[in-house]
Amino acid sequence: MFNLSVAIKKKFRVIISFALIFISITLSTISPAFGEDEESIFAPFTRVTLENGLTIIVKEMHFAPIVAVDIRVGVGSAYEPPELRGISHFVEHMFFKGTKRRQVGEIAREIKAVGGYINAGTSLDTTDYYVVAPSAYTDLVLDVTADALQHSSFDPAEIDRERKVILEEIRMRQDNPGTRMSDQIRLELLKGTPYANNIIGTAETLGNIDREALLTYFQKYYVPNNIIVAVVGDVDTQIVIAHLMELLKDFKPGEAPSLPAFEISQPTGSARFEIEDDISQYFICFGFSVPSFLSEDSPALEILRAILDGGRSARLGKLYSEGLIINKSAEYSSFRELGVFSIFAATQTPTVVEKRIQEILSEIIEEGVSEEEVAIAKAIIRTGYAMEAERAFSMACMMSRYEELSSLEDRIRYEQALAEVTKEDVQRVAEKYVNPQQATVFILKPKEAK
């Protein structure tokens, strides 16, 4: 098997060198990299959609000899039938396990052998797999990527072993109060939508998932027209595209899946939940249902998030200087159709902190924010983007995700829209979406505090 693999690599390298003579002409005339003149961490980049519908995004970054590939599949737990809850995540666990050409563990060994790493994650509406390695091994990284996509073997013995591993993962998640809380708030806020589910599944649903179910699911959703491959790093765009074209040329398209239509209910009032837990401090979470990043209100929501928690001058930081909290955060996460805005605090004085968070939000709604706060939020976000832009892995994951959500061009325009957000925009979205009167509040409290 090793010899075969080497032979394929050698053969391919030479083929590529000749193929480029032709392809480079084709690419340079038909596909200029998008966004040469755009001020964005994502620009410029090149996109190719293959005949089978698979989208390839390539961004060259030559300051470190590293390549990162992120495979983004447009399926997550929102697509699952309830009796197979957890199957997206189960498939994720099987993906890099082995292929027809590579035995169990061989993919990880090959990548590790060159200093790289692989990993994966399942979300509500996407699943992604990434491989990061020194760029001298780009051929190998692309080969592994294409092999896993097309030839994952789903070995029966491995399925049973991996089921046990996922059961362990369930236990581990249940031992983490932060995870328990974020799971609960998401279930409540997204109630009535396909997004209100438990990604990892339960012991019962995992028991329903056999090899046949996994293969059926994999064949249905892992079709090229539902997949984006982002390649970022010290690579040559045209070589990468030519290589992937060759590796994926036999990958047959299927029916592009879609979520069943659903209504997003507008919040009609506040809700409050107090849950006792085996913990020693209180965890408070304010959750709000907000639009996805495709909405015109999204840039202002991101600025609002930064005004609340972007830096040390941010408004939630006051809770530190008042000695009320030991931890806090404000998050804005976006799925395809909707988003969640949440404010989190860990404290020993929950009543005061809950009231203070309400006051902070009310002040923004009633009195607005200052020009200076908006300017600071923009500056902090800009540096944050620049920090992300240094890492090929972050860039590959973000680029595949944004392309999957809508398009990278939309994301670039989003960055430009961020620069145009005004203090009035921030006040307006705060009133519209982040109103404490309409918050869903969760409080995890120590058992002994009855």
Added chain:
Amino acid sequence: MRSVWRKRRCGLLNHKKQIRFSLLLGVLILLAILPAYLLAGGKEEERPAPVSLTANVIRKVFPNGLTLLIKPTYDHELIAVNLYARMGTLYEAPEQVGISALMQRCLLYGGTTSREPHIIYCELEKVGAHWNASSGDDYGNVWMTVTKPGFYRALDFYFDLILHPQFAEWDVEIGKKEGLEKLKGIDDYPLNTVSILFSQGFYGEHPYGRLTIGSEETISALTRDDLVAWHKKIYIPNNMVFSVVGNVDPAEVITEFEKAFGQMKKGRLPSRSQKKAPTLKENKLLYQPRDVGGAYLILGYPAPNNLQKDAPVMEVLNTILGSGGMSNRLFSELRDKRGLAYALGSSYQQMVGPSFISAIMITAPENYQAAREGIVAEFKRFCEEPVSQAELENTKKWLKGTYVMAQETTAAQGRLLGVYELLGYGYDYSDQYLSLIDAVTPEDIQRVAKKYFNHYVLAVLAPEGTIEE
């Protein structure tokens, strides 16, 4: 959800080029070039030789002992500034454990003698600066990352934070309260609890057995005067190593540091604890029953300190055992082959003082015995059989690749330069490291394993009844 803002500039959509390549065309190309390939003979490409990561670093030691390392880079708009200084539990008196952590926290939040905290936050954040401070067992750090246009403005505030912290009474009290509340919340996370259990078991009375944030007793007793005195002791020029990585003019940077620190007087370096970790004469088990879903295990053996010659050997061993990636022995044997755990791995803590290598695993309580035996067996395997040349070469390749990848960002490069210089490796250790790793042999690994893997400390957090003995 309607997307209005994205339509504002819909003209840009014209740039969106979606190319559809015909599969037929691809096949034709390949057929056309195949003869040329066959003639070429398919020669394997040479991998590029490693490049020096520190060749362009400028090292400036001021007469008062302050060390400044500058690495100019021109790829990014970011500039990362790092300060490293000896502090932390290794240097703290038993009655003052946690003083470094509190001092670093108050540097961030308490303002300076001439500026209120909120002014500093706003001014630094107006130029987009991100910054933080922390302290561990062997050293503390104050870092800042900023874009080029705001660099010198931000540097002025950064220096002020380091040199003239106010340590206002009100803020010190808040910092202490925060510390005490953090202590209360530590056990909410089982991994924290089992790590502390292991640390206490392994280190006993040695300072590393203490929590870096201190204990209820020590935090409560700390005063503003203590912090002022500690700051004076720690922030002396000969205890400070700065690194600046990014798009900067080195001469200008040196001038700025000269202005800020040039007049400071050299002082006496903080003295570190000379305590030793307890000698293990038999295996030690620490079991804490708790109503948790899984069994949390940490099993560790002593290991060489950071500057000992066997440290690179242990690093290679640790990589083979369970660090980095999904193909190490622990992962392959206990997770992949036996499905015993979701999360497991190993860690080699190279400290200035006594160090250890440990395996960590979260498993079902009923798997506890198998997990423990499996982990011990993997450690002992290093004593019993030499690693194969192939496994060793793969591991070296991985370590070298990882090492290069770990220096991807300006901040990461700055961190390594500063830490290596402060701990005595020399800032250019990045370049030596690769040859030290290259020199490790299977015999070295077996020798080091036999030397260190005699008795272990095992910490377990698991439901009542998990362990019978």
